[in-house]
Amino acid sequence: MSIKDIQNEIIDEFSMFDDWMQRYEYMIDLGKSLPLIDDQYKTEDNIIKGCQSKVWVHADMIDDKVVFTADSDAIITKGIIAILIRAFSNQRPKDIIEADTDFIDEIGLKEHLSPTRANGLVSMIKQLKMYAIAYQTQLQ
Amino acid sequence: MFPVEKIRKDFPILSRKVNGHPLVYFDNAATSQTPQVVIDSIVDYYSNYNANIHRGVHALSQEATDAYEQARQKIQKHFNAKKTHEIIFASGTTHAINLVANGFSSLLKKGDELIVSALEHHSNIVPWQMLCERTGAILKVIPMNHDGELMMDAYDNLLTEKTKLVFCNHVSNALGTVNPIEYIIKKAHLVGAAVLIDGAQACPHIKPDVQTLDVDFYVASGHKLCGPTGVGMLYGKEEWLNKLPPYQGGGEMIAEVTFEKTTYADLPHKFEAGTPNIAGGIAFGVALDYMNGIGFNQIASYEDELLQYATKQLMTIDGLKIYGTSKEKTAVISFNVGDIHPYDIGTILDKLGIAVRTGHHCAQPIMDFFKIPGTIRASFSFYNTKQEIDVFMEGLKRAVLMLS
Numbered sequence: 001m002s003i004k005d006i007q008n009e010i011i012d013e014f015s016m017f018d019d020w021m022q023r024y025e026y027m028i029d030l031g032k033s034l035p036l037i038d039d040q041y042k043t044e045d046n047i048i049k050g051c052q053s054k055v056w057v058h059a060d061m062i063d064d065k066v067v068f069t070a071d072s073d074a075i076i077t078k079g080i081i082a083i084l085i086r087a088f089s090n091q092r093p094k095d096i097i098e099a100d101t102d103f104i105d106e107i108g109l110k111e112h113l114s115p116t117r118a119n120g121l122v123s124m125i126k127q128l129k130m131y132a133i134a135y136q137t138q139l140q
Numbered sequence: 141m142f143p144v145e146k147i148r149k150d151f152p153i154l155s156r157k158v159n160g161h162p163l164v165y166f167d168n169a170a171t172s173q174t175p176q177v178v179i180d181s182i183v184d185y186y187s188n189y190n191a192n193i194h195r196g197v198h199a200l201s202q203e204a205t206d207a208y209e210q211a212r213q214k215i216q217k218h219f220n221a222k223k224t225h226e227i228i229f230a231s232g233t234t235h236a237i238n239l240v241a242n243g244f245s246s247l248l249k250k251g252d253e254l255i256v257s258a259l260e261h262h263s264n265i266v267p268w269q270m271l272c273e274r275t276g277a278i279l280k281v282i283p284m285n286h287d288g289e290l291m292m293d294a295y296d297n298l299l300t301e302k303t304k305l306v307f308c309n310h311v312s313n314a315l316g317t318v319n320p321i322e323y324i325i326k327k328a329h330l331v332g333a334a335v336l337i338d339g340a341q342a343c344p345h346i347k348p349d350v351q352t353l354d355v356d357f358y359v360a361s362g363h364k365l366c367g368p369t370g371v372g373m374l375y376g377k378e379e380w381l382n383k384l385p386p387y388q389g390g391g392e393m394i395a396e397v398t399f400e401k402t403t404y405a406d407l408p409h410k411f412e413a414g415t416p417n418i419a420g421g422i423a424f425g426v427a428l429d430y431m432n433g434i435g436f437n438q439i440a441s442y443e444d445e446l447l448q449y450a451t452k453q454l455m456t457i458d459g460l461k462i463y464g465t466s467k468e469k470t471a472v473i474s475f476n477v478g479d480i481h482p483y484d485i486g487t488i489l490d491k492l493g494i495a496v497r498t499g500h501h502c503a504q505p506i507m508d509f510f511k512i513p514g515t516i517r518a519s520f521s522f523y524n525t526k527q528e529i530d531v532f533m534e535g536l537k538r539a540v541l542m543l544s
Contacts, residue, residue, distance in 0.1 A: 053483045074481035
């Protein structure tokens with residue numbers, strides 16, 4: 001599935017809920033299915049800056065695709081990173097770099113998109129794209 | 141009975157909604173809300189007598205200067221300083237601390253010792269660390285116990301003839317502990333050390349008397365006292381302020397300038413280079429009038445009622461732990477529930493219109509001491525109510541249910 005298809009799938013799932021509480025509960029549930037980062041990568045270096053909670057992200061290149069794993073010590077943040085990774089993992093670096101993130105707005109998490117927000121959603125997106133750029137550079 | 145309903149009408153922001161819910165504002169330790177009289181004083185200044193102060197011959201400048209200097213007198217009276225020129229306007233507590241720390245650069249030598257408490261906000265740690273780097277002085281720390289109280293026997297042992305300065309907050313921002321500053325000041329003076337007390341967190345609840353305390357420097361922020369942001373004050377004993385060199389150069393702070401030599405103005409202007417926050421200073425004075433009109437004894441006893449009420453309710457939640465259980469504390473409760481991250485709880489409470497602070501509260505050494513990433517901090521003001529605490533408790537229970 002393309003990034004766009006996955007994002008649309010996520011939008012569909014979230015459209016079933018009419019209030020924020022259900023959306024947050026679903027997001028927390030999604031956090032439980034996050035592909036967890038191996039403990040050896042849970043280092044200071046892999047912590048994403050700009051989050052009040054800790055978020056670790058690791059990336060591997062498997063065949064020609066970037067595979068992300070992550071974790072967080074806060075469960076709402078874990079849900080947010082899980083949604084991002086579901087959309088971006090197992091994709092070609094070029095597609096990750098070019099992908100937009102409008103779907104965040106559409107699933108009712110717009111308030112998290114502000115760059116000054118303490119949860120660092122913007123930093124997370126930037127970090128995932130940075131990994132993709134690094135792998136893309138290796139390919140060339 | 142404390143007229144809280146009448147008082148709430150003075151604060152326009154308290155009637156707004158956040159995320160569809162009536163605002164419950166429990167982040168007062170970060171900044172207090174502003175009553176209409178204070179807002180009006182700012183509007184009045186810009187509408188009627190906005191002018192630069194001290195140098196003008198025209199009427200507006202004179203009116204503005206009078207109002208600004210009158211505010212200084214109000215601050216002097218509030219803190220009971222002996223002289224008006226012992227009150228220096230600053231942009232806030234952080235600025236005031238930096239002003240003093242910078243001044244001590246020329247008074248310290250290598251091997252001198254400074255003492256800080258384990259309960260400090262970063263703004264009362266970092267300027268002194270920078271001072272130590274510049275001068276070669278050594279920073280020592282008064283430890284705390286698990287109730288969040290400073291250990292005075294350890295403090296006694298830290299004091300030597302090498303001690304030049306002691307700095308400590310009057311009240312801890314992260315835990316609410318009221319520190320025994322009378323004792324700290326008395327003991328420091330016995331070895332000839334000066335003392336700076338950071339009153340940022342104390343002043344919204346306690347009216348300090350700088351002469352009775354015999355403190356050398358006392359600093360506070362206007363925005364925690366129902367005043368605007370960007371204004372604060374430094375009280376310094378005259379003899380100390382005379383010893384310190386100016387912090388910044390510029391207009392206002394000079395007596396005479398030639399390219400060969402500049403002589404500095406007298407106190408307080410020596411420390412007030414450039415055009416100050418005139419409207420802010422005036423509004424700070426109005427805020428002090430407002431709070432004194434209610435009365436600090438009344439404020440303290442009502443806030444203590446809120447603190448006891450909230451503490452009792454919080455203790456009924458399974459797995460909830462309060463950090464900072466000192467006998468003397470202000471209306472601040474720092475806590476965690478089980479191993480739920482404070483950020484998660486703060487996010488859910490925000491969706492319910494409840495404003496609390498989460499994180500390390502700019503006091504990482506305290507969080508390291510308790511081995512936690514941070515806490516949720518609910519801090520109350522005299523315009524909060526028990527009903528709001530009930531709403532907060534309902535929200536908290538809902539959050540815990542969602543997050544467990």
